[in-house]
Structures are given as structure tokens and as C-alpha cells.
Amino acid sequence: MKRSLLLTMALLLLGTMAFANGQAADDGKIVVGFAQIKEDSPWRTTETNSVQQEAERLGIELKLSVTDQAGQIAALRDFIAQGVDGILLAPQTRSGWDEVLQEAKDANIPVVLLDRGLDAPEHLWAAQISSDFAFEGRLAGEWVADRLQGNGKVVELFGDPAADPAILRSEGFMEIISQYPGIEVVESKTGEWSQDKGRQVVEAWLAAGVEFDLVYAHNDGMALGAIDALKAAGKKPGQEVLIISVDAIKAAFEAIERGEMNATVECSPLLGPMGFATLMAAMDGQAVDQYIITPDSLYDESNYKDHPTGGF
Ligand code: GYE
DSSP, rough: OOHHHHHHHHHHHHHHHHHIIIITTTSSSEEEEEEEEEEEEEEHHHHHHHHHHHHHHHTTTEEEEOOHHHHHHHHHHHHHHHTTTEEEEEEEESOOHHHHHHHHHHHOOOEESSSSOOOOGGGGGEEEEOOOOOHHHHHHHHHHHHHTTTTTEEEEEETTTSHHHHHHHHHHHHHTTTOOOOOOEEEEETTTTOOHHHHHHHHHHHHTTTOOOOEEHHHHOOOOOOHHHHHHTTTOBBBBEEEEEEEHHHHHHHHHHHHEEEEEEOOOOOOHHHHHHHHHHHTTTOOOOEEEOOOOOOEETTTTGGGSSOOO
16 A cells, blocks of 8 residues: 555656756657748748658657747747747748747747747857858849949839848848949838739739839739739739749749749758758757858759759
8 A cells, every 4th residue: 555655656757857947758769849930932842841850760750839929929938838849930930939939948848940040149049050141132133233334223022121141131132232323222122922912912003003113022922923913914024023042942943944933942842951950959959050051052044953952
């Protein structure tokens, strides 16, 4: 009797310890939460797949949440309450993260940022794995200056004015374009990273009689929307109006092949392997680089066939 009571107590104590230790009384599997952004963008689906595939390959249990930023903050709190071992976060916008990141830090759960940066202090997150968005913007700017020979009207389809890659892609682009007084950005508006929204914005510009020689879109999805709008208005995208964007998804390469689009700056969504390698090192207490930058190149009509996978 006494012995079995002792045993029960010992088992209960062990169970509590295991829970407090973040293993959530599971079978010892590593558990990782991924707070992904809900967005109408094929790029993002490819990134989610990359994370899921790598979790599967490593035998890690992945808790996936796909929401807007308010939902992402709630998901992070949920992951913390469940005692996950680590967190991957694709922050929708730059601001609003300090409090929840502090909560993760207090719970000893490392957070690795995937594909976007944020403006919370660096000690609150372990690493950021992304492209260099200002560099992408500069690559686009140089291509535009060259193709327009220093003269022309540009419209800009902005990602999300509060999102890190959109802000930096615009800044990098303007850094180059501002050196060319003959190039004017006549309109700039958000297409919310979405093909459908991008189409609507360009339709409205065309309806209002805005004239432009080139569309610079912060992602391929919005560029494809611009192509839809131009075609519907009887214009020839890729010829009468040049189209350049960022991401290098397969559909953009197909549009270049059809002659409807001119260029796209690569931005890899295949961040699963590096994301988990970094997160697991951080979980292990190892020092990791705070910024891990994936290299990008520009693809246009002249070299798109050289891309190793024909787009993402
Ligand atoms: O370019 C875009 C997506 O954060 C780098 O977000 C990412 C961007 C990507 O919606 O297509």
C-alpha cells in the first residue's frame, strides 16, 4: 500500500517535471510551432511546404498556424503555453512583437524569424533567415534604369507598407532610381501581395488614365495581376509596358517565356532546412548568426532559362 502510494507520487512528480520542462508529456519528440502568415501568395505556400517537409524529414512534430498578425501573436502564446521546444515565426509586419517575444524568452523558447524581419530588440529573437530586401530593390532599380535608358514613368505595386520586405524593396529601388531624374514613380499603392488585389489596383490606375511605361511589383503575384489588368485593357504587358517584380516563382518564369513579363529578382522560399538547422542549434544553446541572408540574382528574358529549378 505504502509502496504503491510512493510510486504514484513519484510518477506524478515526474509527469509534472516533464510538463514543466516543455516536453508536454509527449513521447520525447521535439515539438516546434510555426506561425505563418495567411496570404494569397504561391510563394508562401512553397515556404510552408518547405518547412513541413523538413520537419517530417527530421521527425519533428510541427504545430502550424496560418493567420494574420493578431492570430500570429495568439498562436505564439498558445505555443508557449503548450511548452514547444522552439518557434519559427514569419512576422507579418515589423512592429508589435516585443511583448510576446519577451514571453517566449522568459519561457526559454528560442524564436527564429523566417523570411521577414521585425523591429523588436535583437536579444528577444535568435536569428533571422531571409533575403536582403534592399539589395533586391537595388537589383530591380538597376535593371529598370538600364531598360528605360534613364527615362520613363513607373508605377509601384507595394507589398504591405508595414511589412519589412516591402519597405526595404521600395527603399533599395528608390536609392537607385533617385539617381535618374528622367525616371518618375507616378503611382505607388499596396496590392497586399496578392494577384487579385494587384490586378484591381492597376485596373483603377488605367481607368483613371494614369500613363506608365513600367510596373515594379514587390512580388510576382501582384505582377501577374498587373499583367491581367493590362491585357484586359488591350495593352501588351512585357512590350508596351515592362513588368519587373520579385520572388522568381514558376508562374513568373512562364510569363517571361510567354513574353508578358520581363524580369524577376529571386527570393528563395525554401527556408525549411536552414530554419530548422538554426532553430535546433539555438535550442541546444549554441551561438547562431543573428542574420542569415540567402543570396539572390535577377532573372530576365536573357537568362531565365539558367535558373537551377525553373523558378520556385
Ligand atoms: O516576397 C512575398 C510574400 O516575406 C519575402 O512575402 C517574403 C515576401 C515574398 O508574400 O511573395
